[in-house]
Amino acid sequence: MVGREECAVTGSQAPSPPPQVADGRTPLWRGHNVFRVVTFLYAAFWFFMSYPSYERPWLAAICFCGMAVWTVFTVWRYWTRAGRTNRLVAADVVVVNGLFLLNEFILTEAQMGSPDPSVVTVWHSTGVTAAAVQWGVKGGLTAGVVAAAANLLVRGRTGSDMALDTLLLVGVGLVIGLNSDTARRSTERLAQALRAEAATAERERLARSIHDSVLQVLARVRRRGSELGGEAAELAELAGEQEIKLRSLIATKPETTEDGETDLAARLQVLRSGRVHVSVPGNPVRLSEQLSSALAAVVREALANVDKHAGEKAQAWVLLEELPDEVVLSVRDDGPGIPAGRLDEAAAEGRMGIAKSIRGRVAELGGKIELDTAPGEGTEWEVRVPRVREPKRRRGGER
Known part of the structure; x- marks a missing residue:
């Protein structure tokens, strides 16, 4: 009894949340x-x-005090992840360049024409570094160009030293922006990996629970119902179908990769049942999340039509093929088929299920769809979708 209670408590534990991922740009x-x-x-x-x-020492003192206050404030705000908002960084760029432009009224004409440092000096470049860390290469380059333009405007001259300042301001934005983009992508990939790991752990926990309880009950119902016969045999058949679906669900792992792709083959295997036979390649068929979800929805809609129109005993076959440039899906059943003109009549009557759910989805993906059916010969849908979405060029591909 003690051992059983311990197992029950362990199986009922709530899943632990995935660990929080630190911002890779924090350093x-x-x-x-x-x-x-x-x-x-x-x-x-x-x-x-x-x-x-x-020329105006009092204005220089105001500018210097503004630099001191802004330095303390931004260092405090940027120290935590919550304080690094786009609004604050944009204000940072404006304030830093605004204080630098005050040198127009602070420096003398002689100081303007000489390489002597301004009141702001190299503190001016910190607006570029903030924008580069927050927004990557684009933000760093933009802030660098703005800072360089402010420098040229204040100095009012060109020369080798001004060219060097421009190069340094823009170069700092580029280099730090590249590092920021790399750190951000690394953080996103780490977060995806941790989410996938947490999802796998939760899936395995549920699989153990289902295997120890639900599957055993369904298997017992299936065996006992088959022995009793009659209506119990029908319940046994239903229990057997649900057992197959649950086992397929446990066996497949449609996880998302670092690049945001999912395995379409794993998604389709979940649809396997006593009446639905799924054949997929032995290797994962990784597609974008959007494409994989749309194709899985097309298959589910086709199978729903089989259930609705082909009869309770109809069998369905789902075949997935992966070609170098496209993915081919076919859904076939052994039902009575669709009479000629029946789909057009349904569309005229306002029943747009097939047109919108199947043909519409395939058209949005830039693919082609073919229907092969005849009375008494079943129905087969064949869908061909390019691996790279090209909706404008392939929009007219539906047949």
């Missing part, structure tokens, strides 16, 4: 914060050294 944000503090200290040194020579 870049830490580096940005350190860089901002260091460049502020550098700007502070030159501020006190050059203070007497500024």
Whole structure:
């Protein structure tokens, strides 16, 4: 009794949530914060050294105080993941460049034409690093171009030193942006792997529970019903079909890969039952999540039509073929078939199930669909869909 109770408690435990994935860009944000503090200290040194020579020292003091307040505020906000919002980073770029443009009214004409540092100095580039970490290459390049334009506007001249500043500002945005994009993709892939691992663990837990309870009951009902005969035999047949479906569900693992693809073959195997026979390649047929879901929906709709129109005893066969450039799906049954013109009549009467659910989905995927049927010879749907979606070029491919 003790052992059984322990097993029951273990089987009823709630699944543990997948571990949270840390933002892969966090080290870049830490580096940005350190860089901002260091460049502020550098700007502070030159501020006190050059203070007497500024044209408007009082405005320089306001600019320097604004840099200090903004440095403390952004370092505090960027320290946590919740504080790294798009709105704050956009404001960061605006504030940093706005403070830099104040040098137009702070520096003297001689300071403007010389390579002497401004009040903001290299602290100006921290707006570029923030945008690059947050938005990747595009954000880094955009912020770098904006910062370089502000620098040229304030200095009002060109030269080798200005070209070097421009190159450094844009280059910093590019390099850090590339690192940010790589870190973001790594984080997303790690999160997908952890979700897949958690889903697999939950699936195995449910499989053990189903195997120890539901499947045993269904197997017993099937055996006992077959022995009794009569109506009990019908219940046994139904129990046998459900047993096959559950075993197929347990055996298949339609997980999503790092690239967002799923195994269509695994999804179709779940449809196997006593009346539905599924034949798929031995290797996984990995397609995009959207394409895989749409094709699985087409097959389910075709099988629903078999149940509705082919009779309770009709058998159905699902065949999946993977070709280099396309995927071929066929759904065949041994029912009475569809009389000529019946689909057109149904469409005229407003019953658009086949037209919308099957033909419509295939058309959206840029594929082709063929119907082969005749009275007394069953029905076969053959769907051909390109592996790479090309809806505009293949829109007219339906037959």
